[in-house]
Amino acid sequence: MDGHTAPITARPMARGRLFFANPGPTNIPDSVLLATARASMDFNDPAFMAVYDACFAGLKKVIKTEQHLFMYTASGHGAWEASLVNTLSPGDLVLIPETGHFSASWTKMCSTLGFRTQPVAADWRRGVEMSAIREALAADTAHEIKAVCCVHNETAAGTRLPIDQVRAILDELKHPALLMTDTISSLGCFDFRMDEWGVDVCVGGSQKGLMLPTGFSFTGASEKAMAAHRASTHPRHYFDWTEMLARKQKSFVGTVPVTLFYGLQEALRLILEEEGLENVFKRHARLAKAVRACVQHWSGNNGPQLFCQNPERYSDSVTAILMPEGTDAEAVRKIALERFNVSTGAGLSNLSGKVFRIGHLGDLNEPMILGTLASVEMALGLAGIPHAKGGVQAAMDSLTQP
Numbered sequence: 564m565d566g567h568t569a570p571i572t573a574r575p576m577a578r579g580r581l582f583f584a585n586p587g588p589t590n591i592p593d594s595v596l597l598a599t600a601r602a603s604m605d606f607n608d609p610a611f612m613a614v615y616d617a618c619f620a621g622l623k624k625v626i627k628t629e630q631h632l633f634m635y636t637a638s639g640h641g642a643w644e645a646s647l648v649n650t651l652s653p654g655d656l657v658l659i660p661e662t663g664h665f666s667a668s669w670t671k672m673c674s675t676l677g678f679r680t681q682p683v684a685a686d687w688r689r690g691v692e693m694s695a696i697r698e699a700l701a702a703d704t705a706h707e708i709k710a711v712c713c714v715h716n717e718t719a720a721g722t723r724l725p726i727d728q729v730r731a732i733l734d735e736l737k738h739p740a741l742l743m744t745d746t747i748s749s750l751g752c753f754d755f756r757m758d759e760w761g762v763d764v765c766v767g768g769s770q771k772g773l774m775l776p777t778g779f780s781f782t783g784a785s786e787k788a789m790a791a792h793r794a795s796t797h798p799r800h801y802f803d804w805t806e807m808l809a810r811k812q813k814s815f816v817g818t819v820p821v822t823l824f825y826g827l828q829e830a831l832r833l834i835l836e837e838e839g840l841e842n843v844f845k846r847h848a849r850l851a852k853a854v855r856a857c858v859q860h861w862s863g864n865n866g867p868q869l870f871c872q873n874p875e876r877y878s879d880s881v882t883a884i885l886m887p888e889g890t891d892a893e894a895v896r897k898i899a900l901e902r903f904n905v906s907t908g909a910g911l912s913n914l915s916g917k918v919f920r921i922g923h924l925g926d927l928n929e930p931m932i933l934g935t936l937a938s939v940e941m942a943l944g945l946a947g948i949p950h951a952k953g954g955v956q957a958a959m960d961s962l963t964q965p
C-alpha cells in the first residue's frame with residue numbers, strides 16, 4: 564500500500580537506477596531476483612522440499628524461535644488475519660496499543676472479524692506510554708483481554724515499540740493474554756527475539772527486511788498460541804493451522820509459491836551467512852542514524868523535522884518526516900521522483916500530505932542512502948520548502964564517525 568497513494572509516476576525511460584526508498588516493498592538484491600527466475604515445478608518434488616525445509620529452519624532463526632511457524636500465500640495483512648482467527652474466538656477482547664496507521668488497521672480488522680477491541684491511546688509522535696499499557700492490563704482483573712496486539716515497528720510514524728517491556732508488564736501482572744506482535748517492517752532490520760521475549764504470535768511478511776517480492780507472509784506461534792488455537796472457535800479455512808499441519812509442508816492451504824522460496828533461500832543466505840544478522844542490524848542502525856542527522860539538520864530555518872519526537876522510539880527501518888505547517892509533502896515526493904527518479908513513501912491516513920517517509924531497510928548501503936538524501940534535499944529546494952541546506956553533509960559526518 565505504501566507509495567501508491569499519490570498520483571505521481573516514476574520515469575520508465577530514465578537511465579540509471581530508480582532509487583527506491585519506500586518503506587515497503589523494498590529493493591530486491593540482484594541475486595534474490597535471479598534465484599526466483601525459475602520454471603514451475605511440483606511443490607512436493609523432493610528437490611524443492613529440501614529448499615523448503617531449509618527456508619523453514621532459516622526463517623525460524625530470523626524470528627529467533629524454536630516453536631511453530633505457519634506460512635501463507637498472502638501479503639502481511641493475510642498473516643494478521645490468520646493470527647487472529649487461529650487463536651481467538653468471536654467476541655474476545657483484544658488490547659491494541661496505538662502506534663499509528665498500522666495499529667489502526669489491525670484494530671479495524673479485529674472489529675470486522677468480530678472481536679472486541681480496546682485501544683491504548685497514544686501520541687503518535689512519542690509512542691505509546693508503557694504505563695498506559697500497564698494500567699489497562701492491571702484494570703483487567705477478570706482477564707477479559709485475550710490478546711495484546713503490538714506493532715513492533717510502526718511504518719507510518721517511524722517509531723519502534725519495545726516488545727520486551729510489554730512482556731515484562733504481562734509477567735509482572737501475571738496476565739495470561741497472548742502477546743501478538745507485528746514484525747513486518749522490523750524483522751531483518753533490528754533486533755527481535757520471539758522466544759526470549761515471550762512473544763506468542765509473531766507476524767511477518769516477505770517484502771520488507773527480508774528483501775523478497777510481495778506475496779508471502781507467516782506467523783511464528785508459541786506453544787501457548789497453539790493451545791489457544793485448539794480452543795479457538797473462530798471460523799477459518801484458508802488460514803487454518805490445523806488444516807496446514809495435515810499437509811507435507813505443515814503450512815499453506817493450496818499451491819505453495821515455489822519461486823519465492825528459491826528467493827527466500829538466497830535472502831536467508833545473505834542475511835544469516837554472508838552478512839550475519841547482527842551486522843544486518845548494525846548496518847540498519849548506522850544508515851538510520853545518518854538519515855536522522857540529515858533531517859535534524861534540515862529542520863533549521865523551520866524546515867521539515869523528524870516526526871518521531873522520542874529518541875528511545877526511533878525506528879531503524881524507516882524515518883517519517885513532518886513537513887512545515889502549510890507545505891505539501893506530495894510536492895516534494897513528486898519532484899524527487901519525476902526529476903531525480905527517487906521514490907519515497909507517502910504519508911498514510913491522517914498524515915497524508917503532511918509527512919513523507921524514507922525507508923532505509925533491506926538491500927541498502929551508504930551511497931544509496933546519500934543519493935536519496937541529496938535528491939530529497941534538492942527537491943526541497945525546488946519545491947520552495949524552507950530548510951537548512953547541508954543535511955547530506957550531516958549524514959556524511961554521521962556515517963564517518965568512528
Ligand SMILES: *Cc1c(COP(=O)(O)O)cnc(C)c1O
Nearest residue numbers: 564638639640665718747748768
Ligand atoms: C507493510 C506493513 C503491513 C502490511 O503488510 P502488507 O504486506 O502490505 O499486507 C502491516 N504492518 C506493518 C507494520 C507494515 O509495515
